[in-house]
Amino acid sequence: xxxxxxxxxxxxKSMLIWSAAIAAVIFIYQGAFSSLSADTAMxxxxxxxxxxxxxxxxxxxxxxxxxxxxxxxxxFLFAQLCFAIQASNYGFSLVSIEERELTADFLxxxxxxxxxxxxxxxxxxxxxxxxxxxxxxxSSFIIIEIVRNGREYDTNALILVLSSVxxxxxxxxxxxxxxxxxxxxxRSVTPYSMALSFGMYVLSAFGGMLGDDSLxxxxxxxxFDPNYMINNLSYDTPLVMISVVVILISIPVSYILYNxxxxxxxx
Numbered sequence: 001x002x003x004x005x006x007x008x009x010x011x012x013k014s015m016l017i018w019s020a021a022i023a024a025v026i027f028i029y030q031g032a033f034s035s036l037s038a039d040t041a042m043x044x045x046x047x048x049x050x051x052x053x054x055x056x057x058x059x060x061x062x063x064x065x066x067x068x069x070x071x072x073x074x075x076f077l078f079a080q081l082c083f084a085i086q087a088s089n090y091g092f093s094l095v096s097i098e099e100r101e102l103t104a105d106f107l108x109x110x111x112x113x114x115x116x117x118x119x120x121x122x123x124x125x126x127x128x129x130x131x132x133x134x135x136x137x138x139s140s141f142i143i144i145e146i147v148r149n150g151r152e153y154d155t156n157a158l159i160l161v162l163s164s165v166x167x168x169x170x171x172x173x174x175x176x177x178x179x180x181x182x183x184x185x186x187r188s189v190t191p192y193s194m195a196l197s198f199g200m201y202v203l204s205a206f207g208g209m210l211g212d213d214s215l216x217x218x219x220x221x222x223x224f225d226p227n228y229m230i231n232n233l234s235y236d237t238p239l240v241m242i243s244v245v246v247i248l249i250s251i252p253v254s255y256i257l258y259n260x261x262x263x264x265x266x267x
Contacts (some may be wrong), residue, residue, distance in 0.1 A: 002120075003112075003116075003117055003120035003121065003124075004120040004121075004123055004124050005124075007120065007121050007124030007125070008124045008127060008128065011090070011124065011125070011128045012128075014086075014089075014128070015128045015131055015132060018082060018086045018132050019131065019132045019135040019136075021082055022079050022082045022083070022132065022135065022136055022139075023135055023136070023139035025075065025078050025079050025082060026072075026075050026076070026079055026136070026139055026140055026143055027139065027143050028075075029071075029074060029075035029078060030071060030072055030075045030143050030144065030147055031143070031147060032071075033068065033071040033147045033148075067151070067153065068144060068147075068148045068151050068152075068153040069153050069154065069157055069158060069161075069230045070227075070230065072140070072144065072158070072161075072226075072230075073161075073226040073227045073230050076140075076161060076226040077221075077226060079136065080168065080221060080224070080226075081197060081198075081201060083132075083165060083168055083169055083172070084168070084172045084196070084197035084200065084201070084220075084221075085193055085194065085197045086129070086132065086169075087129055087168075087169040087170070087171075087172035087173040087176070088172045088173070088175075088176040088192070088193035088194075088196045088197050089176075089189055089190070089193045090125040090128065090129070090173055090176070091125070091172060091173040091174065091175065091176020091177040091179075091180065091193075092176040092177070092179065092180045092186060092189040092192045092193050093180075093186075093189045094118075094121050094122065094125060094176075094177050094180065095118070095121070095177070095180055095181060095258060095261075096180045096183075096185070096186040096189065097189075114258055114259050115255060115259065118254065118255060118258050122173075122177075122251075125173060126170075126173070129169045129170075129173065130166075133162075133165045133166065133169065136162065136165060137162050140158065140162060141158070144158070154230075154233070156233065157229065157230050157233055160229050160230075160233065160234070160235070161226050161229050161230065164224040164226075164229065164235065164240075167220075167224070167240065167243050167244060167247070168220055168223075168224050168243070170247045171220045171243045171246060171247055172196065172197065172200075172220070174246070174247045174250035174251050174254065175196065175246065175250055176192070176193060176196060177250065177251075177254045178250045178253055178254050178257070179192065179196070180192070181254055181257035181258055181261060182257065200218075200219045200220060200221055201219070201221050203216075203218060203219040203221075204216060204219035204221035204222040204225075205221075216239070217239070217242060218242075220243050222239060223236065223239040223240050223242060223243045224240070224243075
């Protein structure tokens with residue numbers, strides 16, 4: 001039994017839905033650039049009417065919406081929410097789905113180690129996330145070319161933003177996997193993945209509103225703030241390293257927990 005291919009097949013529909021959804025989010029938000037950028041003064045006056053705290057919560061306090069990439073930063077922020085939910089879903093369901101459906105004992109009865117099982121599942125999830133990532137790259141460049149109306153933009157800045165998706169996805173995938181192995185049995189993946197994704201987003205938003213750096217430290221939404229990357233043409237390295245460290249800790253911890261886990265049997 002090829003576990004990797006089986007996992008890929010089981011996630012195919014999900015991959016197509018999430019890829020289409022993220023491309024649609026970017027198209028809808030970036031598509032508004034053509035009409036709104038025609039009158040930048042009116043748009044800026046409209047934004048000035050919103051409370052400063054609200055603008056900070058949505059990461060719109062330091063961007064120039066009259067530019068192509070400034071507008072893309074807003075679209076990418078909502079795409080990040082989709083990345084987080086998708087990766088969290090895969091992380092939480094990676095092991096728990098067999099336990100929830102009481103088919104884990106059938107899988108573990110095969111002449112294959114738990115380490116290889118988890119590796120196959122993890123690689124399949126990463127492959128699906130990579131395909132979604134590639135769709136995002138292609139759709140972003142195509143949509144920006146369609147709506148920019150001759151305006152120039154820094155391609156390097158766009159590449160920098162899109163390159164951040166890999167680590168961003170791995171953060172939610174690995175953290176979701178660890179949490180699922182710490183919980184005795186997950187009845188449903190959705191509440192956990194939504195809580196993790198939106199919880200991290202809310203922490204980032206409130207950190208910006210309250211000026212509390214301690215909240216920003218634990219949220220990958222702040223680690224990979226698209227507006228920071230666009231404005232500075234670089235990553236916020238200390239914050240990015242926090243995400244990297246979390247991933248490097250979560251993955252080996254997941255293997256340890258899975259190898260020691262008492263798997264529920266169907267009988």
